[in-house]
Amino acid sequence: MLDDLDAMTLLGAREGLRAGQFSSVELTRALLGRMEASQGDIHAFVTIDAEGALAQAAEADRRRAAGEEAPLLGVPVAMKDNMNVAGQPCTASSRILEGYVAPYDATVSARLRAAGAVFLGRTNMDEFALGSTTQTSGFGPTENPVARGCIPGGSSGGSAAAVGGNLALAALGTDTGGSIRQPASHCGIVGLKPTYGRVSRYGVVACASSLDQVGPMTKTVADAALLMDVLAGHDPLDATSLDVPVPGHLAAVEAVGGGRPLAGMTIGLPKEYFGEGLDGEVRALVEAAAKRAEALGATLREVSLPHAGYGIPTYYICMTAEVSANLARFDGVRYGLRVPREEVLAQYLATRAQGMGAEVKRRVLLGTFVLSSGYYDAYYNRAQKVRTLIRRDFDAAFAGCDLLLSPVTPEPAWPLGVYQDDPIRNYLSDVLTVGANLAGCCALSLPAGATAAGKPVGVQLTGPNFGEPALLRAARALELR
Numbered sequence: 001m002l003d004d005l006d007a008m009t010l011l012g013a014r015e016g017l018r019a020g021q022f023s024s025v026e027l028t029r030a031l032l033g034r035m036e037a038s039q040g041d042i043h044a045f046v047t048i049d050a051e052g053a054l055a056q057a058a059e060a061d062r063r064r065a066a067g068e069e070a071p072l073l074g075v076p077v078a079m080k081d082n083m084n085v086a087g088q089p090c091t092a093s094s095r096i097l098e099g100y101v102a103p104y105d106a107t108v109s110a111r112l113r114a115a116g117a118v119f120l121g122r123t124n125m126d127e128f129a130l131g132s133t134t135q136t137s138g139f140g141p142t143e144n145p146v147a148r149g150c151i152p153g154g155s156s157g158g159s160a161a162a163v164g165g166n167l168a169l170a171a172l173g174t175d176t177g178g179s180i181r182q183p184a185s186h187c188g189i190v191g192l193k194p195t196y197g198r199v200s201r202y203g204v205v206a207c208a209s210s211l212d213q214v215g216p217m218t219k220t221v222a223d224a225a226l227l228m229d230v231l232a233g234h235d236p237l238d239a240t241s242l243d244v245p246v247p248g249h250l251a252a253v254e255a256v257g258g259g260r261p262l263a264g265m266t267i268g269l270p271k272e273y274f275g276e277g278l279d280g281e282v283r284a285l286v287e288a289a290a291k292r293a294e295a296l297g298a299t300l301r302e303v304s305l306p307h308a309g310y311g312i313p314t315y316y317i318c319m320t321a322e323v324s325a326n327l328a329r330f331d332g333v334r335y336g337l338r339v340p341r342e343e344v345l346a347q348y349l350a351t352r353a354q355g356m357g358a359e360v361k362r363r364v365l366l367g368t369f370v371l372s373s374g375y376y377d378a379y380y381n382r383a384q385k386v387r388t389l390i391r392r393d394f395d396a397a398f399a400g401c402d403l404l405l406s407p408v409t410p411e412p413a414w415p416l417g418v419y420q421d422d423p424i425r426n427y428l429s430d431v432l433t434v435g436a437n438l439a440g441c442c443a444l445s446l447p448a449g450a451t452a453a454g455k456p457v458g459v460q461l462t463g464p465n466f467g468e469p470a471l472l473r474a475a476r477a478l479e480l481r
């Protein structure tokens, strides 16, 4: 089995470990070998913790030999570099956090650890999760392992490349405006952004706190469901985490049968998401996925999200405002880099000037501007109101259908280096993903095929708040075909 790592899923690894076909140390070593060998070209990782991972794997093997069992005992996973894993560096791909080692586990890490998972290393990302290409990383870009020479997407580009390139079986990502779904789409994997409040943000480097969610990036829908069973749930350490009962995500997925599993389900096609600027091949693949859903029993209907056109300006006001506040803590005093100066203000300025990249500075400036007196009402306050209208659009759509189906991104992965100096161009590519974050609802990207040039394309399914089980069921049905 270890000779077919490309085909191995999380569930497959769990079965193989339980059946004694291989040990966690053997599996971990095999993955570490691939990870290390691919660093020169793909560069999916900021840190590979070979020693730590092998020690955790050996411990998992010992526990299994002693008759213990746990949902992910000995199963290796990769973590985006913005979640604290005790003892591992955590930089959010920023030079300003170089040298910072996490003194504690984020709740997502603690949950994975309690489930027996092994932490392989830290995946590369856009600096502080600000971007959609992984090119703003302070440690160099990641290359798409499938569409070679192209961006893997971002900001969770390292996680997507690790899973899409079969270097890791699964990874966690974070999604503030599309950062799980867009790279999943570009790398041909499954990526789920859970409902806001479903998964704890405690111990995750905050990007835009009212939009951020942690979620799974996997090869299959069932693996995403398996991880959701571990990650989801209330956390008293995160005031925005919601105390809503956690359904069995994997059980929901495993109940999907053949025939017409989507019978009785109404799927809405938001007309604004199929408008101008959508690449022809992407449109054709997504429309084919909709047809498949229909053949599986779903009823399709056109729906409208009338304020979708305001999504980008609304998102880029709300998110930059929150980013400017959240990143104020990186001042050279408490964490990571310090550029020493006699005067404390001079030290802040020198540290931030040296430690933060251009895109980070751009967002902090934008966010400070929209929050400044005189502009607050014109920009920030107004954006909050439009955000409510956008949320109501989704509520109205879900009154008439169970799920929405749409493209994830307007175009397939573009070549590395292109649009790098064109922030607006990058921002516009988030047009189909930011809505779910602004509204808070759950959404996933599922592989829908590839363009003639072999670039993966995903289809996005969006569900109402806490609608993950139905979302995953539909994704599973589409995946089976």
Ligand code: GLN
Pocket (backbone or CB within 6 Å): 129, 130, 131, 132, 154, 155, 174, 175, 176, 177, 178, 179, 180, 207, 319, 430
């Ligand atoms: N691409 C979006 C941005 O740059 C989304 C980032 C994210 O989800 N973290 O803001």
